Amino acid sequence: MSTKPLKQIHLAAHFPGVNNTTVWGDPAAGSHIDFDSFTHFARTAERAKFDFLFLAEGLRLREQGGRIYDLDVVGRPDTFTVLAALAAVTERLGLTGTINSTFNEPYEVARQFASLDHLSEGRAAWNVVTSWDAFTGENFRRGGFLPREERYSRAREFLSTANELFDSWNGSEIAADATTGTFLRDARAGAFAHQGQHFDIEGHFNVPRSPQGRPVIFQAGDSDEGREFAASGADAIFGRHATLDEGRAFYSDVKRRLAAYGRTPDQLKILPAATFVLGDTDAEAHENAHEIRRLQVSGQTAIKYLEHVWNRDLSAYDPDGPLPDVDPEVGENTIALGRASVRQFRDPLATAREWRELAEAKNLSIRELVIATTARQTFIGTAATVAESIDSLVQQDAADGFILVPHLTPGGLDVFADTVVPLLQERGVFRAEYEGTTLRDHLGISVPGVDREVAAS
Amino acid sequence: MSASPSPSDAPSPSAPTTSSAPLHLAVALDGAGRHPAAWREPGARPEAVFTARYWVDAVAEAEAGLLDFVTLDDGLALQSSSTDGPDGRTDLVRGRLDAVLTAARIAPLTRHIGLIPSVTTTHTEPFHISKAVATLDHVSRGRAGVHVQVSGLPHEERHFGRRSAPLSGAELYEEAADHVEVIRRLWDSWEDDAEIRDVATGRFIDRDKLHYIDFEGRHFSVRGPSITPRPPQGRPVVSAVGASGDGEASYRLVALSADIGYVSARDAGEAASAVAAIRRAREAAGLGEEPLHLFGELTVFLDEDGPAATARKERLDALAGHPYEGDSEVFTGTPAQLADLLVERRSAGLSGFRLRPGVIAHDLPAITRGLVPELQRRGLFRTAYEADTLRGLLGLDPHPANRYATPPSAGTAA
Numbered sequence: 001m002s003t004k005p006l007k008q009i010h011l012a013a014h015f016p017g018v019n020n021t022t023v024w025g026d027p028a029a030g031s032h033i034d035f036d037s038f039t040h041f042a043r044t045a046e047r048a049k050f051d052f053l054f055l056a057e058g059l060r061l062r063e064q065g066g067r068i069y070d071l072d073v074v075g076r077p078d079t080f081t082v083l084a085a086l087a088a089v090t091e092r093l094g095l096t097g098t099i100n101s102t103f104n105e106p107y108e109v110a111r112q113f114a115s116l117d118h119l120s121e122g123r124a125a126w127n128v129v130t131s132w133d134a135f136t137g138e139n140f141r142r143g144g145f146l147p148r149e150e151r152y153s154r155a156r157e158f159l160s161t162a163n164e165l166f167d168s169w170n171g172s173e174i175a176a177d178a179t180t181g182t183f184l185r186d187a188r189a190g191a192f193a194h195q196g197q198h199f200d201i202e203g204h205f206n207v208p209r210s211p212q213g214r215p216v217i218f219q220a221g222d223s224d225e226g227r228e229f230a231a232s233g234a235d236a237i238f239g240r241h242a243t244l245d246e247g248r249a250f251y252s253d254v255k256r257r258l259a260a261y262g263r264t265p266d267q268l269k270i271l272p273a274a275t276f277v278l279g280d281t282d283a284e285a286h287e288n289a290h291e292i293r294r295l296q297v298s299g300q301t302a303i304k305y306l307e308h309v310w311n312r313d314l315s316a317y318d319p320d321g322p323l324p325d326v327d328p329e330v331g332e333n334t335i336a337l338g339r340a341s342v343r344q345f346r347d348p349l350a351t352a353r354e355w356r357e358l359a360e361a362k363n364l365s366i367r368e369l370v371i372a373t374t375a376r377q378t379f380i381g382t383a384a385t386v387a388e389s390i391d392s393l394v395q396q397d398a399a400d401g402f403i404l405v406p407h408l409t410p411g412g413l414d415v416f417a418d419t420v421v422p423l424l425q426e427r428g429v430f431r432a433e434y435e436g437t438t439l440r441d442h443l444g445i446s447v448p449g450v451d452r453e454v455a456a457s
Numbered sequence: 458m459s460a461s462p463s464p465s466d467a468p469s470p471s472a473p474t475t476s477s478a479p480l481h482l483a484v485a486l487d488g489a490g491r492h493p494a495a496w497r498e499p500g501a502r503p504e505a506v507f508t509a510r511y512w513v514d515a516v517a518e519a520e521a522g523l524l525d526f527v528t529l530d531d532g533l534a535l536q537s538s539s540t541d542g543p544d545g546r547t548d549l550v551r552g553r554l555d556a557v558l559t560a561a562r563i564a565p566l567t568r569h570i571g572l573i574p575s576v577t578t579t580h581t582e583p584f585h586i587s588k589a590v591a592t593l594d595h596v597s598r599g600r601a602g603v604h605v606q607v608s609g610l611p612h613e614e615r616h617f618g619r620r621s622a623p624l625s626g627a628e629l630y631e632e633a634a635d636h637v638e639v640i641r642r643l644w645d646s647w648e649d650d651a652e653i654r655d656v657a658t659g660r661f662i663d664r665d666k667l668h669y670i671d672f673e674g675r676h677f678s679v680r681g682p683s684i685t686p687r688p689p690q691g692r693p694v695v696s697a698v699g700a701s702g703d704g705e706a707s708y709r710l711v712a713l714s715a716d717i718g719y720v721s722a723r724d725a726g727e728a729a730s731a732v733a734a735i736r737r738a739r740e741a742a743g744l745g746e747e748p749l750h751l752f753g754e755l756t757v758f759l760d761e762d763g764p765a766a767t768a769r770k771e772r773l774d775a776l777a778g779h780p781y782e783g784d785s786e787v788f789t790g791t792p793a794q795l796a797d798l799l800v801e802r803r804s805a806g807l808s809g810f811r812l813r814p815g816v817i818a819h820d821l822p823a824i825t826r827g828l829v830p831e832l833q834r835r836g837l838f839r840t841a842y843e844a845d846t847l848r849g850l851l852g853l854d855p856h857p858a859n860r861y862a863t864p865p866s867a868g869t870a871a
Contacts, residue, residue, distance in 0.1 A: 077596075185547070203615050
C-alpha cells in the first residue's frame with residue numbers, strides 16, 4: 001500500500017443544545033442562554049484553533065403528549081444574533097448557524113448572512129435545513145406548510161436564489177472616492193431577477209459582496225435526497241456517521257456524487273457530529289462514559305424516547321422493566337412533535353421488533369435498551385486514545401474531520417482543547433496556528449465566483 | 458445664511474420651559490451621516506461603512522458622551538431618492554448591513570448605551586424579530602430595543618414576492634401594530650422563572666410558566682411560545698416614527714404600540730400638534746397613564762461658531778447639488794445654540810431628542826464633546842450612566858410584569 005500524505009483534520013464545536021445529550025444537572029453545567037457561556041465556548045474553540053463553532057436551531061418548542069417537553073434543556077437564542085455577537089469576541093473562528101429555508105425568505109436570509117460575513121470579516125457559514133411540518137409553521141405568518149416532497153426542491157431553489165443575491169455584487173463596485181464623488185463604480189450593483197417554482201423575485205440586493213463572497217454552505221441530511229442536495233451545492237456536510245465502516249460508506253457515496261455536478265471530491269468536506277469522553281486511563285474514561293449515559297437517559301427520558309417510536313402514551317410502563325408488549329401506533333406521529341429523531345424511525349413496527357429482540361437477548365430494561373441504542377459515544381479514552389481514533393478515522397476516509405458535541409455547557413470543550421488538540425498537532429494533522437483569516441481558508445475551499453471577481457477588478 | 462431657525466431668530470415666549478428634568482438624548486446612525494454628501498467629508502471613512510470597526514467606533518463615541526441610545530437605520534431595498542425604485546445614482550452611499558446583526562456585533566464591546574436597530578415589519582416574521590431582539594437584549598445585558606418601520610414600496614415588495622400588491626398605508630400600520638403585539642407577547646411567553654433545573658424531578662423547565670400566545674390577526678397568526686427565554690428587560694424598548702407626512706396611522710402606531718415615538722417636525726408648532734395628536738390617540742385607547750417618551754428629531758450640523766456650521770452645510774449642499782432639507786428640522790449652529798433650541802423645543806411635550814448627525818465623523822463628536830457638556834453645565838443631562846439597562850436609562854419600569862404570570866396572591870392560573 002502506498003503512503004498517502006497525511007490529511008489535515010477539520011474540527012468544529014457544536015454548542016450543546018436542546019437534546020438529552022446535554023447534561024444540565026451536572027454541577028458544572030452553566031447557562032445555555034447567558035452570553036458568557038457562548039463567549040467561553042467560542043474562545044475555547046478558537047484557542048484550540050478549531051475551524052468553526054456550530055449552532056443548531058429549532059423554531060418551535062418540542063412537545064410530547066400535547067405538552068411542552070420539559071426533561072431536556074429548553075430554549076435557545078436567535079442564531080444570527082448570537083453569531084454576530086460572537087464575532088466581537090473572537091477573531092478567526094468560523095461561525096456556522098442553522099437557518100431553515102422553509103420559514104424564511106431568500107432576500108432576508110441572504111442579507112443576514114452577507115451582513116454576518118462582513119461583520120465577522122469572512123467567517124460566516126450557513127447550515128441549510130428544511131422543514132415541512134405544520135407544527136412549526138404555526139409560529140409563522142406564512143403558516144404551515146410544505147408538502148414533504150417539495151422541501152428539497154424549495155431548499156435547492158432557496159439556496160440558488162440566495163447565491164444569485166450573493167453574486168449580484170461582484171466585489172468591485174464600491175469606489176468610495178470622495179474626491180471624484182464616485183461611491184459606486186457601477187449603478188447596476190445588486191441587480192437580480194429570479195423566476196422559479198418557489199420564488200419569483202427581482203430588484204437590487206443591498207449588501208455589497210462580503211469577504212467570502214458567499215457564506216460557507218453546510219447541509220445536514222442522510223437520505224438519498226439529502227445527500228444529493230449536499231453534493232449539488234454544499235461546501236460541507238454535517239453528517240452522523242462517525243464509525244469506521246459507516247463513515248467510509250457514507251464518505252465514498254457522497255464524494256462519488258460530486259462528479260455529476262462537475263465538482264471534485266475536495267470541494268465537499270464531510271464532518272460527522274461526534275461526542276467524546278476523556279479520562280486519565282481508558283478504563284476511567286469508559287466509567288465516565290457509562291455515568292454520563294445514565295445522566296443523559298433517566299428513566300423518564302427513556303420512556304419518552306420509546307414513545308417516539310411507539311407513538312403512544314407509555315407513561316404507565318416501568319423504565320426498569322421490560323419493553324411494552326403492545327405495538328407502535330402506525331401513521332403520523334402525534335405523540336412527539338418537533339422532534340428530529342422521530343423521522344429516523346421510518347418503520348416503527350420493524351424498529352420495535354428489533355428492539356424487543358435485542359432487549360430479550362441481552363436482558364435489557366427499557367432504560368438500558370435506550371442507553372444501548374441511542375446517541376453512541378464516538379470517542380472514549382485517554383487523550384492519546386481519542387487523538388489516535390480521530391486521526392485514524394480521517395486518514396482512512398471515514399470523515400474529513402468532526403463536529404464535536406460536548407455534553408456540558410459551556411466548559412465541555414476545555415479539556416479536549418487542552419489535551420487532545422496538542423496531540424493532534426504533534427502528529428502533524430491539525431494546525432498549530434490559523435494560516436488564513438476566513439472560514440473558507442480554514443476549510444481549504446475556494447470562494448465561488450472568484451474568477452468573475454478577479455476579472456472585474 | 459441657513460434656513461434653519463436659531464434660538465435668537467425664533468424665541469418661543471408662549472412656551473416657557475416647564476421642567477428642568479434631564480433630557481434624554483439619542484443619535485440616529487446611518488451611512489456616513491444624514492447629509493447625502495456626508496461621505497465626502499474629511500474623516501468620513503466611506504470605504505469602512507461595511508465593516509464592524511466603523512460602527513463600533515461610532516457607538517463607542519456615543520457611549521463616551523453618555524447618550525441614552527443609538528438607533529441604526531436599515532431597509533430592505535437599496536437606498537434611493539425615489540419611491541419608484543433605485544435611482545441609479547452612483548454619487549451617494551448605497552448598501553447597508555443588517556441593523557440587528559450590526560447592533561449584536563457592537564453589544565459585547567459596549568457597556569451602557571442602548572442599541573435600537575430598525576426592522577421593517579412589512580416583510581419580516583414577528584417570530585424571528587422577537588427572538589432576535591430578545592437575544593440582542595441577552596447579549597447586551599438589557600440594552601436592546603427595536604425600531605419598527607413599515608414599507609409600502611412596490612420595488613421592495615418585489616424582493617419578497619409574497620403579496621400580489623403592497624398593502625395600503627393604513628393596513629401597513631395595522632400590520633405593524635399586530636407585529637409589535639406579537640413580538641411583545643412572545644417576550645412574555647416565558648415567565649422569568651420558567652427555568653427551574655429541578656434535578657430531583659428531572660424537569661429543566663416548569664412548563665406551566667411557558668405560554669402559547671395564540672395571536673390571531675388580520676394578516677397573520679402566531680402560536681408561540683418563543684424559543685428564546687424572556688429577555689433581561691422583560692420587554693425591550695419599541696420605537697416608531699410619528700410623522701405628519703404618514704398621517705394619523707403613524708401617530709396611532711406610536712400612541713398604541715411604542716415606548717418611544719420620534720416626532721418628525723419642522724418647527725415647534727408642528728412638533729406641538731404632533732405631540733397633541735399622539736397624546737389624544739393614546740388617551741382614546743385608554744393608555745393615557747402609561748409612560749410614553751416622545752423625542753424630537755433634528756438633523757444637526759454643529760461647529761464652535763455658528764457661521765462655520767452654516768458654511769459647512771453649504772459646502773456639503775454644493776457637493777450634493779442641492780440644499781439638504783430633510784423631513785424634520787435642520788439645525789446649524791453651535792452646541793450652546795442647539796442646547797437653547799432643545800430646551801425651547803421640549804416645551805412642546807418632548808422628553809428627549811433623537812439627533813441625526815449631518816456628518817457622523819464631525820457632528821457625532823460635536824454632540825458628545827460639545828452639546829453634552831453644555832447640557833451638563835445646565836444640569837440638563839446626566840454626568841454618568843445611572844442605570845445598566847435601556848429601560849432604566851429611560852426611567853421606564855426596569856422589568857415590566859409578565860402578562861401571563863399569575864400574581865402571587867391570585868392563586869393558580871386557570
